Amino acid sequence: MLYALSAGLAFTWFVVITGEAGLALVELSVVEQRYRAVLEVQAGCPVIEVAERYGVTRQTLHAWMRRYRDGGLGGLADRSHRPAVCPHQTAAEVEVLVCELRRAHPRWGPARLAHELQRSGVEPVPSQATLSRILTRNNLVIPTGRRRPRSSYQRWERDEPMQLWQLDIMGGVMLVDGRELKLISGIDDYSRFIVIAALVTRASARAVCTAFARALACHGVPEEVLTDNGKQFTGRFTQPRPTEVLFERICRDNGITTRHTKIRSPTTTGKVERWHRTVREEFLAAQAPFTSLPAAQQALDTWVADYNTVRPHQSLDMATPASRFAHRTTSPADQELPLRLPADLAALPTPTPTPPPSAPLALTPAVVPAAIEFDRIVPASGNMTAAGRQIWLGTSLAGQTVTVWVSATTLHVFHQDQLIKTHPITLTPEDLTRLNTRGRPGRPSPATALPVGELPADAVVEVDRLVNHCGMVSIAGKQISVGIPLAGKRVTLRIDAQLIHVITDGVLTGTRPNPLTHQQRSHLHGARMSGPAPGLPTQVTHVQRVVSSSGALMIAGTKFHIGHAHRGKVVTVVLEDTQFRVLHQGQELATHPRTTIKEVTRTRASGHINYET
Structure with missing residues (x-):
């Protein structure tokens, strides 16, 4: 027996099957429903009654009968409604040209591609929406959310060039x-x-x-x-x-x-x-x-x-x-006004070359040393000028004599034979010759000076900075907090790949995480190579701790998490110069940067709580 559960034109048909286990409802597929409708018509049932019973029109039922007659049971399956031809579809050769242009110029978008197609004589030129779909279909762009429409921007521009x-x-x-x-x-x-x-x-x-x-x-x-x-x-x-x-x-x-x-x-x-x-x-x-x-x-x-x-x-x-772009149209009165520039910026006339003498004299060229140094007195402002470069030394050195060391690419400033500043410069041989007349041959480049080019990944540098009234220092455009008690003092920052050590009067007073990239470390103003940091432990220390119920540890004033899975375990923490390493039964569970220098007074675990039971 057949049952239809639905209303309107679409029905879900079930057939009742009787077996040893009783009655069961089995859903009929679409092809089976169409086949049963065709069989009923062929058995002599009126078409209008069968169409009404199956929730379709007479025309649809006649179409099923025609498809069954032409293709058998397979003709009753669903067919695609896609048209056989599409007159306005983009030609295949145009789509290939779009893909080739995009691969040759990855930054060209639909607007530029449409412009280039028009210049190439393609007719008709696909719309920008069509070009966008072509690029997406060929995996040449990654679809993203729509940007804010250009019509929502308030744009402005002058009416003519040179305004x-x-x-x-x-x-x-x-x-x-x-x-x-x-x-x-x-x-x-x-x-x-x-x-x-x-x-x-x-x-x-x-x-x-x-x-x-x-x-x-x-x-x-x-x-x-x-x-x-x-x-x-x-x-x-x-x-x-x-x-x-x-x-x-x-x-x-x-x-x-x-x-x-x-x-x-x-x-x-x-x-x-x-x-x-x-x-x-x-x-x-x-x-x-x-x-x-x-x-x-x-x-x-x-x-x-x-x-x-x-x-x-x-x-x-x-x-x-x-x-x-065009030059501004000037009035006769404006044409009489010449360009007025300061004397040192105005273009100088090209000097007439002097003809060489008939018998040139054999001159011995002056030997210019590779490095030159000379003395300067720091002005009251602390801002000194040397070799065409302004150098900030601070008011603490005002009135004192410093030594400036220059080469073709580097400038160093020494105070009492200690390197305090380093700057990159560019000097020509003529500049060195001029400086040599007022200076003396320079000493060898100091070992603490930064090498030319990028620093090695493990290089450690030092810079001197003045702490402001908020306890902050500025380095590479970033503000680093070193503490209000150091406000007004000059500190030395020892910077490695992970940490910044704050050194005051040769004593380590704090440690901070290093937010600088490797490239920023290589281009710090006033940087110099650093030696070992004072106050750091020279040997690795091992301590034991019990992981809390939240999966956290507290050691040397630093709290960090290693996960709930390790709660209650007794772990060994290895205290290194720059990080903490957490071990359990010889296996490393986690690492955490060491950002404090607080002394560790307790080395044994205070107890063991088994949270796993």
């Missing part, structure tokens, strides 16, 4: 010897044309103004400039009173309006910040560390020329920045 330039400074351009170059950038707000792209070893105010002056001489004078509040661009935050810096003086002399962002508001200079991201992702990511500053500048100039003239810009409707 506003955005300027900023970026780091992260590395040389093979470990030195970091700074990039001085300038971009036209309307056209996104790069007007300044200069690499310098140190982004001083004079270096920034030199790059800015060259851009003014090359492209003309803009109406406004927009910068952040760096000391190279503004002196309004200078203490004890505001002052006018060289950059502001150049702008004032040439009628340029200076604008500055609010404090901690980098989105105001968003165009130049976005260009810095492009530099990191497209230029620096594809380059190994450069061998020298000229080589890095040459590579950057080539890439910037391609960015300005060849690479389409998505925010410009795939136009190039050069196509939208």
Whole structure:
């Protein structure tokens, strides 16, 4: 007997089977239901009655009978409703071209791919949504959540080129010897044309103004400039009173309006910040560390020329920045105003070469030593200048004599024959020759000086820092707490791969976890190689502890967890210089960094609680 349990057009059919175990309901498959309907019609039942009983239309029942007649029982199975042809489907050769372009240029998105297909003469060009599905289908992108729509952003730009330039400074351009170059950038707000792209070893105010002056001489004078509040661009935050810096003086002399962002508001200079991201992702990511500053500048100039003239810009409707950039149309009155620059920044005329004499004299070249040292007196401010570099020594050394040691790549400062500062510099042979006339041959490079390039992974360095009134010291842009009792004192920080040891007057007063990366340790200002730290245990100590019910241990003022699975066990803790090692029956269960130097007075376990029973 058949039973239908449902209502409407869809039914779930069951058949009652009688056996030795009694009655049982068996669900019929879709093919079986259709087959039974066809058999009933073939047995002479009216089509309309059978269709009503099975919850389908007469047309559907006739279709089942036709499919059964043409294909037998297999013809009653479900079929795909996918159309045989799709006139608007993307051609296979176009999809192959899209995949090849993406593999050759992994950073190209749907917008750039559509632009390149149009330039290649593909008709019709697939939409960006279609291109996105092609990339996803071929595993060339990883689908992510949708970003905030562009229409929700409040965008602004000037109406014409040369109305506003955005300027900023970026780091992260590395040389093979470990030195970091700074990039001085300038971009036209309307056209996104790069007007300044200069690499310098140190982004001083004079270096920034030199790059800015060259851009003014090359492209003309803009109406406004927009910068952040760096000391190279503004002196309004200078203490004890505001002052006018060289950059502001150049702008004032040439009628340029200076604008500055609010404090901690980098989105105001968003165009130049976005260009810095492009530099990191497209230029620096594809380059190994450069061998020298000229080589890095040459590579950057080539890439910037391609960015300005060849690479389409998505925010410009795939136009190039050069196509939208033009020199400002000046009035006759403006054309009479020359570019006004300070005397030391103005371009000097090229000297006329002097013809060589008919009988040149044989001159013996002066021998310049590899290192030169000279003495300096620390000014009252504690900020000394030597070899073209500012060096902060602190007011505690004011009025005292220090020795400056320089080579082509390194500057050391000695006080009473003790190395107190180290800075990377770049000096030409002419610079060393000039310094040699006022100094003396330098001593050999100190053993405690940092080597050129990256430090070994196990290297330990020391730096001196002044503790502020909150008990904090600043190192590599991070604030480290050393304790309020040390406020106002100068401490030595001994830094290894895991810990920072705080040393005051030669005595170890604290230990902190090391938050610095290996690269940050290699480029610390004033760093020097360190010897053994005072106050650390020279031998490994073993103590015993009972794991608490929460799976935790307390030793040397440090609490750490090793897991509930080990609660109640008597474990052995090995006290090393930088970590605790927890052992049980010779097997290491866990390790934990040692961040304190508190003395351990109890070596035996106080008791044993068996939590496993």
